[in-house]
Structures are given as C-alpha cells and as structure tokens.
Amino acid sequence: MGLRQQLDREYEQLRAAQIDRARSSPTPAQWQSLVDRYRGASRDHPDVDATRGLARALWRLSMTLHAAGDPTGALGPGRQGVAEFDTAFRRTLDWNADEQSPAVDAVLAELLVARCDLAEAAAAAGKPVERIRILEGAREIGTSITAGPRSLRALGTVYHNLSIAELHRLMESTRQGSFDVDLRAPALSASRAVETRLKAVTPAEPLSIWELANTYIQYLRCLGIAEEPEVAVRVTEQAAKLVALHSKGPLADLRPQLTAAVAMLCIAYPTHARRLGRALRSARPRRPWRRRGI
Known part of the structure; x- marks a missing residue:
C-alpha cells in the first residue's frame, strides 16, 4: 500500500469515528497530523487527488475545532481547505469535458459543503460579513456549471444558509436603525433554495424531503418581511403537506x-390570517393504517 492509500485509509477511519456517536471523536491533533502528512504528499506528488485529500483533512480539522468551541481557530484551516478544494475543482473540471461527470460532481459538492461549514464558523466567530461573502462565493461557484445530483443538493444548502445569513443581517440592520439592506434578498435566496431542492428531492432519500420542508419554513420566515401574502399562503400549503407526510420522526418535528x-x-398579514390558518390545517399527519374489526 502506497503513502497516498495509507493517508486515504486513515482519513476514512477518522471520518467514520467523527460521525459515529458511539465512538470517541478524533482530536484536532489527530487531524492536524493527517493534514501535515497530506501536505507533504501533495508537495511530493502535486496531483488533484493529493490536493483533494489535503482539502478534506483541513476541512475536518476546521469542523473539529468548531465543534470543540473554537470557531476562530477553525477559520484558518477552513479557509485553507476551501482554497485547496477550489484548486481540486478547477483541475478536475479542466480534465472533464462533461460538467456533470461523477468526478466533477463529487469535488464540487465537497467544495460547496466546505464553504457552508466555513461560513458557520465565521458566524460563530462574530464575522457576519465574512459569512455572507463565503456563501455568496459558494453560490457563484455552484451556478457556474450545470450541477450534478450531489452538487445540486449542496447548492440547495448554500441558498438556504445564505437566506438565513441575509435575514440575520437584515434584522441586525433594523435593530441599529439602518434601512439600507435589501428587504427581499432573504426571500429571494430562500425561493432559489426551494427551487433547487425541488429538483434535488428524491422520495427514496428522506433527508432530501426534510431539507425541502425546512427550506419552505425558512422561506415563510422571510415572506413576513417581503410583503408577499399570497405567496405566503401557497408556501404554507406546500410546507404543511410535506410536514404531514409522517406523524413521527424528523419531518413531524x-x-x-x-x-x-x-x-x-398572521401578525404581519392580518387580512390573510384566516387563509394562512386554513393552509396550515389543510394537511394533517397521516395515521397508521389499521385493519377494521369485523
């Protein structure tokens, strides 16, 4: 087994431990050690696989630092990881005529998710401007080509998170007495998130349905400011139908x-309160089917 294969195997082992709650999560020192060895391998053999391996290790190091309560410390490796992912994406795209090839789709999806995670670290570190800049960059990259299935789902997350960041910026500006922020920006990003997630939703993948329902709810939060009561009624109907698909579980939650x-x-649009209430009640959770006694 070569050095690259050993590093990739160790990465998968650490990643599996990180997502398995029953196991001890890898420490920042373990990820830093892997980063250092990937960096050496990348210097010796500067190909796209080495670059992508380094990007993944930096990304995981950043996530680990953030989870450990150090979002400021997570920014450095997070930024480096995004830069390495961007290089890997550009190189992979140069070598593939098909923008929707699995190779391009996989590395673009990782780049977009890494940017979303970096944006969350920036927010936790008290850097809201950087948070939005990171997500806007992800939006530009994600729409620069025709996204494949994995990157399409990641792009939906980009739009969703950007809507949350824009709504937070709007609320903060309002509290400070500033009204130079676009009131419609959060709703527009949420609308695009809905559109993207509708394309990506797969009945066989419950998480994709939850993501769509969650984005409908975020869209509703934004519509209270955007002065779109009719749209709010329609979106409420769609959200209620999805949430009612199951009486228990993540969707019902x-x-x-x-x-x-x-x-x-209802407070924002009192003249539409009755219709909004009907839309919310229009879909009830399905009850388990039972055979009637004879």
Whole structure:
C-alpha cells in the first residue's frame, strides 16, 4: 500500500469515528497530523487527488475545532481547505469535458459543503460579513456549471444558509436603525433554495424531503418581511403537506417551527390570517393504517 492509500485509509477511519456517536471523536491533533502528512504528499506528488485529500483533512480539522468551541481557530484551516478544494475543482473540471461527470460532481459538492461549514464558523466567530461573502462565493461557484445530483443538493444548502445569513443581517440592520439592506434578498435566496431542492428531492432519500420542508419554513420566515401574502399562503400549503407526510420522526418535528412561522405571518398579514390558518390545517399527519374489526 502506497503513502497516498495509507493517508486515504486513515482519513476514512477518522471520518467514520467523527460521525459515529458511539465512538470517541478524533482530536484536532489527530487531524492536524493527517493534514501535515497530506501536505507533504501533495508537495511530493502535486496531483488533484493529493490536493483533494489535503482539502478534506483541513476541512475536518476546521469542523473539529468548531465543534470543540473554537470557531476562530477553525477559520484558518477552513479557509485553507476551501482554497485547496477550489484548486481540486478547477483541475478536475479542466480534465472533464462533461460538467456533470461523477468526478466533477463529487469535488464540487465537497467544495460547496466546505464553504457552508466555513461560513458557520465565521458566524460563530462574530464575522457576519465574512459569512455572507463565503456563501455568496459558494453560490457563484455552484451556478457556474450545470450541477450534478450531489452538487445540486449542496447548492440547495448554500441558498438556504445564505437566506438565513441575509435575514440575520437584515434584522441586525433594523435593530441599529439602518434601512439600507435589501428587504427581499432573504426571500429571494430562500425561493432559489426551494427551487433547487425541488429538483434535488428524491422520495427514496428522506433527508432530501426534510431539507425541502425546512427550506419552505425558512422561506415563510422571510415572506413576513417581503410583503408577499399570497405567496405566503401557497408556501404554507406546500410546507404543511410535506410536514404531514409522517406523524413521527424528523419531518413531524418541524411542525412547531412551521406553526411559529405561520403565526408570525398572521401578525404581519392580518387580512390573510384566516387563509394562512386554513393552509396550515389543510394537511394533517397521516395515521397508521389499521385493519377494521369485523
């Protein structure tokens, strides 16, 4: 087994431990050690696989530092990881005529998700401007080519997270008495997130359905400011239908958030309150089928 294969194997072992709650999560020192060895391998053999391996290790190091309560410390390796992913993406794209090839799709999806994670670290570190800049960059990269299935789902996350960041910026500006922020920007990003996630949703993948429902709720939060009551009624209907697909589980757990968002809309649009309430109640959780006694 060559050095690259050994590093890739160790990466997968650490990654598996990081996502398995029953196991001890890797420490920042373990990820830093892997980063250093990937960096050496990348210097010796500067190909796209080495670059991508280094990017992944830096990304995981950043995530580990953030999870450990050090978002500021996570920014350095996070930025480096994004830069390495960007290089890997450009090289992979140069070598593939098909923009939707699995190779391009995989590295673009990783780049977009890494940018989303870096943006969250920036937010936690008190850098809201950098947070939005990172997500806007992800949006530009994600729409620069025709996205494949993995990168399409990642692009939906980019739009969703950008909407949250823009709404936070708008609320902060309002608190400070500044009104030079576009009121429609959060709703526009949420709308694009819905559009993207509708394309990416797969009935066989429950998480994709949850993601769509979650974005509908974020869209509703934004519509309370965008002065779009008719759109709010239609989106409430769609969100209620999705949340009602299951009486238990992650989808059903979104119902309190949906109810809270609609309550806010009823205050914002009192003349539409009755229609919003009907839209919310139009879909009820399905009850398990039972055979009737004879």
